[in-house]
Each structure stands twice: as structure tokens, then as C-alpha cells.
Amino acid sequence: MRKQILCLIGILLLTLCVCSCGDRTSAAKGAAKHWLTLVDSGNYAQSWEEAAAVMKTTVAKEQWLEILNANRAPLGTLISRRLSLAQYTSDLPGAPAGQYVVLTYESTFANRGSVIETATPTLDKDGKWRVSVYYVK
Numbered sequence: 001m002r003k004q005i006l007c008l009i010g011i012l013l014l015t016l017c018v019c020s021c022g023d024r025t026s027a028a029k030g031a032a033k034h035w036l037t038l039v040d041s042g043n044y045a046q047s048w049e050e051a052a053a054v055m056k057t058t059v060a061k062e063q064w065l066e067i068l069n070a071n072r073a074p075l076g077t078l079i080s081r082r083l084s085l086a087q088y089t090s091d092l093p094g095a096p097a098g099q100y101v102v103l104t105y106e107s108t109f110a111n112r113g114s115v116i117e118t119a120t121p122t123l124d125k126d127g128k129w130r131v132s133v134y135y136v137k
Helices: 002-040 044-049 053-058 061-071
Strands: 078-089 100-109 113-123 129-136
Touching (some): 002 044, 044 061, 053 129, 100 129
Antiparallel strands (some): 078 100, 100 113, 113 129
């Protein structure tokens, strides 16, 4: 009987963990979707304003605008974007410890065709998910 109770407690804890990770991933996806809409519309200044604190301390606003104008703008209009990977982690190379969800998209743009986009939201100190890393390959 004791083994059954311990087994049930273990299953319950595992279920709670899976649900919690799913909630984090879902919230992070929503934050990334909103943020990517800003980038897609060319509103680069607003994308910096709404980025995670860790990104703002790493990249100055003017530098961010230069990066996106040089690397994202030439891609042209977004044609399609499909999420191919969503992975939760608390350890991201080169970043402080925290809660991150690495989102990888297979995207197609008018001037470039297929690319891989990565947007990584993090849970900021105010409890909101915001993008901390973005790049296109």
C-alpha cells in the first residue's frame, strides 16, 4: 500500500511538472508571437522597447536598429512561419541563469526564401515573458 501511495505521489508530481512546463512554453510562445509581429512590421524600435531586460542591457537600442536594418529588413515580407521546436531551459550559453524557452521557426520571406528564425523569450523579473535573443540563419 505504501509503495502504491508513493507511486501515485510521483505520478502527481510528474504531471504537475509537465503541466507547468507546458504553461511556460505556451506563455513564451504568445510573447514571441507578439514580439515577432513588431519585427515583421518593421517596428524595430518598439521591438527593442518590449524586449527582455537582459537583451536591453546587452544591446543598445541604436545598435539593435542597425542589426535589424542590416539583417532582417533585406529579407522582405514574411510569407510563412512555422514553429518547429519549443524547448524550455534554465541554462542558456552566455546568458544569466533564468527561465528561457528557445523557439525555432521555419520561415519563408519574399526576398530570401526559407530561413531558420530563433526567438528566445525569458521570464523577466516582473513575471512577464519577453524575447531576450533573436537571430536568423
